[in-house]
Amino acid sequence: MSGERVVALAHDWLNGMRGGERCLDLICKEYPKAELYTLLFRPELVSEAIRNRKVHESGLARLPFFKDYYRWFLPLFPRAIEAFRVPAGTDLILSTSHCVAKGLIPPEGGRHLCYCFTPMRYAWSLQEDYFGRNPVKRALIEKMLARLRDWDRAASDRVDQFVAISRHVQTRISKYYERESTVVYPPVATHYFTPDEAGGDDGFDLVVSALVPYKRVDLAVRAYTRSGRRLKVAGAGTEREALRKLAGPSVEFVGRIPDEGVRELYRRCRFLVFPGEEDFGIVPLEAQACGKPVVAYGRGGLLETVVAGHTGVFFSEQTEEALLEAVAFAEEQTWERAAIRAHAEGFSEERFVRGLLEQVDALMKRPKR
Numbered sequence: 001m002s003g004e005r006v007v008a009l010a011h012d013w014l015n016g017m018r019g020g021e022r023c024l025d026l027i028c029k030e031y032p033k034a035e036l037y038t039l040l041f042r043p044e045l046v047s048e049a050i051r052n053r054k055v056h057e058s059g060l061a062r063l064p065f066f067k068d069y070y071r072w073f074l075p076l077f078p079r080a081i082e083a084f085r086v087p088a089g090t091d092l093i094l095s096t097s098h099c100v101a102k103g104l105i106p107p108e109g110g111r112h113l114c115y116c117f118t119p120m121r122y123a124w125s126l127q128e129d130y131f132g133r134n135p136v137k138r139a140l141i142e143k144m145l146a147r148l149r150d151w152d153r154a155a156s157d158r159v160d161q162f163v164a165i166s167r168h169v170q171t172r173i174s175k176y177y178e179r180e181s182t183v184v185y186p187p188v189a190t191h192y193f194t195p196d197e198a199g200g201d202d203g204f205d206l207v208v209s210a211l212v213p214y215k216r217v218d219l220a221v222r223a224y225t226r227s228g229r230r231l232k233v234a235g236a237g238t239e240r241e242a243l244r245k246l247a248g249p250s251v252e253f254v255g256r257i258p259d260e261g262v263r264e265l266y267r268r269c270r271f272l273v274f275p276g277e278e279d280f281g282i283v284p285l286e287a288q289a290c291g292k293p294v295v296a297y298g299r300g301g302l303l304e305t306v307v308a309g310h311t312g313v314f315f316s317e318q319t320e321e322a323l324l325e326a327v328a329f330a331e332e333q334t335w336e337r338a339a340i341r342a343h344a345e346g347f348s349e350e351r352f353v354r355g356l357l358e359q360v361d362a363l364m365k366r367p368k369r
Helices: 019-030 070-082 127-131 135-157 167-177 217-227 240-246 259-268 282-289 320-332 337-347 349-365
Strands: 007-011 035-038 055-057 092-097 111-116 161-164 181-183 205-208 231-234 251-255 272-274 294-297 312-315
Touching: 007 019, 019 092, 019 349, 070 135, 092 349, 111 349, 135 167, 161 167, 161 349, 167 181, 205 217, 205 259, 205 282, 217 231, 217 240, 217 251, 217 320, 231 259, 240 251, 259 282, 272 282, 282 294, 282 337, 294 320, 312 320, 337 349
Parallel strands: 007 035, 007 092, 035 055, 092 111, 111 161, 161 181, 205 231, 205 272, 231 251, 272 294, 294 312
Antiparallel strands: none
16 A cells, blocks of 8 residues: 555654554554654664664754653754755655654655644643642743643644544544544554463452553552552553552562563453553553453543453542452453453554555545645
8 A cells, every 4th residue: 555655754752662663663564665753763672674764863862861861852852853854755754643753844745644642741731740740840841831832733733634543632633733633543462462371360460551650550559559459560660669669568560571571461460450541552452462351540542442341340530449449340250351352353453554554545645735
């Protein structure tokens, strides 16, 4: 489907293989000749399909400390992405973005399709989770955030087609950008995340998450410490030590582990616990692909990926009591591993690629707006 179009790819930054980079990896395999534009590039931390092409890194990458402390340079991101010059004759920019990659300017006659993970969280929502509650600090950054919102809205107007990762994000695109969008769900590696043939579990529940405030891992740690149930926490982040101080002996932190280790944890756990609100959430689908039910906060994108009573249980308030009630309810159910797995197969990599390329073809056939 990719044909002979000249395509350029854009991604916010490349310093690891998280959910967004796994989407980009599949896109790169469809467009092996496409050049890639990004603020930050750490080739040793991304896949072969991503790094084996010409990658244009922003001028910010030459600044001291940028690669280690890039988030502190947020006010400079818009100018950095707009400084790139995409060659004339490029037919399509395909950006994968939750920050500024959608601001890459196409050449005259070129189109821009943005696969949008979310409108920029720092600018439009969750400022408290990212910048804290200190009123002095918030006052100092509010003017910067106002400018960032103005830029973000203007940059969205240059995008010809938005494709959202979920209906939840589709609503946010409409709210903040006043733009219509279609939905293509992100991919889950269902060929890799598979059930253990032996079945069963080892009597622990599992959190797989970055250890940052908005993920609300603290809620799970407090609840499991209180109940004495076993919980394993896989992941790393700024909240690690604070969470350790909250944890009792029934909670174990296993750190950041490779995919093979994560798959084994999925296979051996009772339930995957997901206490935060996400725009989509790959982790719950990976667990379901391994045949394991999910206990999750019932808001955001998980309402589209977990089926209550069939593949998991929702709790309606982010409190220890509500979470523990949901866990107790899950313990009483009989879960059908094959049915949970079958649900996850609807979010396969093949379906993602097919859906996104259909959106590209539809855009390129339409008159330019």
